[in-house]
Amino acid sequence: MTDARFLTLSDVAEVLNISASQTYALVRSGELTAIKIGGRGQWRVEREQLEAYIARMYDQTRQFVAEHPFIESAADQT
Incomplete structure (x- = not known):
């Protein structure tokens, strides 16, 4: 499977x-x-x-994280 040019939907689901x-x-x-x-x-x-799809998802995730920074709530800090 690793050398195949084309993947089945099942292969993609597994990846x-x-x-x-x-x-x-x-x-x-x-x-x-x-x-x-x-x-x-x-x-x-x-x-x-x-691979291009995966790269796009990384880019979208980075953008989401940048636009929605994680802020600990006051309850989490105690």
């Missing part, structure tokens, strides 16, 4: 540690780029697209 249905939702929403191949129209995600 991201999410369910197959969550992976399908990412693909159908366009958040994760994928292609549909074969007569049965099976989804495949190119490894580069998965």
Whole structure:
């Protein structure tokens, strides 16, 4: 699996540690780029697209953290 250019949705779910249905939702929403191949129209995600998605999620998380700094409440400080 590590050398494969294209991954199944199950492979992607395993890498991201999410369910197959969550992976399908990412693909159908366009958040994760994928292609549909074969007569049965099976989804495949190119490894580069998965890595790009992961990088985008890191960027979005960094931005979220910067915009929403963690502040301990008074109850946590006692």
